[in-house]
Amino acid sequence: MGEEPADRGAAVRTAPDSFESLFLAEYGKVVAVANRVLADRQEAEDVAQEVFLDFHRKHPADAGYAPAWLQRAAVHTALNRIRSRKRRERREVNDANLRTDTPPDPQDVLVVNEERRRVRQALSRLSTKPASLLALRYSGLSYVEIGAALGVGTNQIGTLLRRAEQSLLKELNRVTPA
Amino acid sequence: MSHLPDGTVRRLYDEPLALSEAERTHYNGCAACQERLSDIAATTRGVAAALAVPGVTVDPEAALVRFNSKLAGQGNPSTLQRLRSAVWPQAQVSSWRKPALAGVLAVGLVATVAATPIAQNVRQVFEPSQVQTVSVGKPTQSDMNSLQAFARWGDVKWVSQPQLQQAETAAEAAKISGLPALKVDTSKLPQEFANQPVTYAAMAGATGSVTFNANAPAKLRGTTLTVQVGPAEVAVVGDLNKAAQAGKTADGSKTTPQEIASQVGPVLAIAEMRSPKVTSNGVSVSDVKKALLASDPSLSQPLKDLINGFDSPAGNLPLPIPVDMASAHPATVHGIQGTAIGDNTGLGGGVIWIDKKSSTVYAVAGLLSADSAVKTADGLSFK
Known part of the structure; x- marks a missing residue:
């Protein structure tokens, strides 16, 4: 904890050195995982900040489980965000439909990121564990790191990953209900 | 030795060095397991393409400054x-x-x-x-x-x-x-x-x-x-x-x-x-x-x-x-x-x-x- 000079008028908490080291070492990886889920760098950085704040509040910086905890929290927080994003988008579409009888211009529907959005929606429809597994693996984590983050034996990762990949492809091929 | 489980073949694709000697020997002599690896590789490439995102470059130092700024605001009203x-x-x-x-x-x-x-x-x-x-x-x-x-x-x-x-x-x-x-x-x-x-x-x-x-x-x-x-x-x-x-x-x-x-x-x-x-x-x-x-x-x-x-x-x-x-x-x-x-x-x-x-x-x-x-x-x- 740092001390604030008296004339600043407020006690300011600052991260101690061990936490700073952890932050500097893990921040990029945490953003990468969140970005894999969200496909939005800015939102991924927001998630990383949220996750580090949460960790800072609850855990010692030198905890051995810190990297695994951060990765798991990043993927869960990011998944929660795409799930609420999906709800928000659905609400907005409903609102728009209430406001006008005119169907949307097809040109407007074909947005540049449509495919990416479709994949994120499919990912959000998977259960948390397979979705997390995919996000972590495709962010470059090793089987050992994934096992530590998700509390799963390393020997099980291959099987679970295979199932998760098949589930995702199935979701992607599924016709999205109107 | 029976055929390698799907999970093992899947890991072979990502981390070939993690396999045991016995598993490796089996794989090298088993056409069926090799074919399964081809299938798994195709699936994996498809998922990788679907989940691809533009690479991100972050500035952890700047992020830490922002983090400390947020931290400073906790418990007290922000500036x-x-x-x-x-x-x-x-x-x-x-x-x-x-x-x-x-x-x-x-x-x-x-x-x-x-x-x-x-x-x-x-x-x-x-x-x-x-x-x-x-x-x-x-x-x-x-x-x-x-x-x-x-x-x-x-x-x-x-x-x-x-x-x-x-x-x-x-x-x-x-x-x-x-x-x-x-x-x-x-x-x-x-x-x-x-x-x-x-x-x-x-x-x-x-x-x-x-x-x-x-x-x-x-x-x-x-x-x-x-x-x-x-x-x-x-x-x-x-x-x-x-x-x-x-x-x-x-x-x-x-x-x-x-x-x-x-x-x-x-x-x-x-x-x-x-x-x-x-x-x-x-x-x-x-x-x-x-x-x-x-x-x-x-x-x-x-x-x-x-x-x-x-x-x-x-x-x-x-x-x-x-x-x-x-x-x-x-x-x-x-x-x-x-x-x-x-x-x-x-x-x-x-x-x-x-x-x-x-x-x-x-x-x-x-x-x-x-x-x-x-x-x-x-x-x-x-x-």
């Missing part, structure tokens, strides 16, 4: 919250504030209007060079609905978000913002501010964009407007903890503004910010204004005036003044025409002006009269 409480005590914050914010959003949309026909080349379309007041009353429900509808016209994305950071000194604030340091000599301020602590904060420039979406009128859709905000610096003279505490405990229905001001103590904020700039890749100013005005015929006259006042004349930034709470009059600061604003209690006041030469917006505001704010601003050095 912004304390500043807000200090400059505008809670009892005076009526339902007007939310409409005001919504108004700013709508104004932001208007501010993004472009002066060119649809074209792909990005050009600067708006940079305020003068402030002109527009009197507004309490927004009507219809105005509120319209403002909320306007807000849905655009998808906002921040390339870099505005992040106000506390700074130990004026020099540190200047380093964050890149602007000249706001050195405040409290001995040269009005007597009530002498010997008061000074808190500095700054933000680097931020860039965001608004892309008109399917909710916007057809003519605007697809146009992207990019807004550059800041950099900025602020120096607050006064005890922010005391101010925040007063703001927290104030009960607008029971505590008089005078009582709150007395609890807050003397507070003065001095701010400088590069004029915001807006660029666009399409549509014209009049198109956007027309679209806003036509979207709801029941808009109140003050809101219509606010919309019409944008960039007319060129560079005009309309400043909404709630008639039931404040009044405004022209004032000259450092030889530049600005606007002085005083609240109706006489307790709070400020002045805002724009230096066209340096494209900088300045503001001085606090618990002092509008005239005193002007005099104080004129006595400050901004070099």
Whole structure:
């Protein structure tokens, strides 16, 4: 904890050195995982900040489980965000439909990121564990790191990953209900 | 040995060295397992393509600064919250504030209007060079609905978000913002501010964009407007903890503004910010204004005036003044025409002006009269 000079008028908490080291070492990886889920760098950085704040509040910086905890929290927080994003988008579409009888211009529907959005929606429809597994693996984590983050034996990762990949492809091929 | 399980073959694809010698030997001699690896590889490539995202480059050092700034705000009101409480005590914050914010959003949309026909080349379309007041009353429900509808016209994305950071000194604030340091000599301020602590904060420039979406009128859709905000610096003279505490405990229905001001103590904020700039890749100013005005015929006259006042004349930034709470009059600061604003209690006041030469917006505001704010601003050095 740092001390604030008296004339600043407020006690300011600052991260101690061990936490700073952890932050500097893990921040990029945490953003990468969140970005894999969200496909939005800015939102991924927001998630990383949220996750580090949460960790800072609850855990010692030198905890051995810190990297695994951060990765798991990043993927869960990011998944929660795409799930609420999906709800928000659905609400907005409903609102728009209430406001006008005119169907949307097809040109407007074909947005540049449509495919990416479709994949994120499919990912959000998977259960948390397979979705997390995919996000972590495709962010470059090793089987050992994934096992530590998700509390799963390393020997099980291959099987679970295979199932998760098949589930995702199935979701992607599924016709999205109107 | 029986065939390798799917999970093992899957791992073979990612981490071939993790297999045991027996598993490797089996795989090398088993056509069926090799074929399964081909299938798994195809699936994996498909998933990898689906989950592909553009690579991100992050700046952990800068992120840590932002983190520490957030951390500093935890448990205590943030600098912004304390500043807000200090400059505008809670009892005076009526339902007007939310409409005001919504108004700013709508104004932001208007501010993004472009002066060119649809074209792909990005050009600067708006940079305020003068402030002109527009009197507004309490927004009507219809105005509120319209403002909320306007807000849905655009998808906002921040390339870099505005992040106000506390700074130990004026020099540190200047380093964050890149602007000249706001050195405040409290001995040269009005007597009530002498010997008061000074808190500095700054933000680097931020860039965001608004892309008109399917909710916007057809003519605007697809146009992207990019807004550059800041950099900025602020120096607050006064005890922010005391101010925040007063703001927290104030009960607008029971505590008089005078009582709150007395609890807050003397507070003065001095701010400088590069004029915001807006660029666009399409549509014209009049198109956007027309679209806003036509979207709801029941808009109140003050809101219509606010919309019409944008960039007319060129560079005009309309400043909404709630008639039931404040009044405004022209004032000259450092030889530049600005606007002085005083609240109706006489307790709070400020002045805002724009230096066209340096494209900088300045503001001085606090618990002092509008005239005193002007005099104080004129006595400050901004070099």
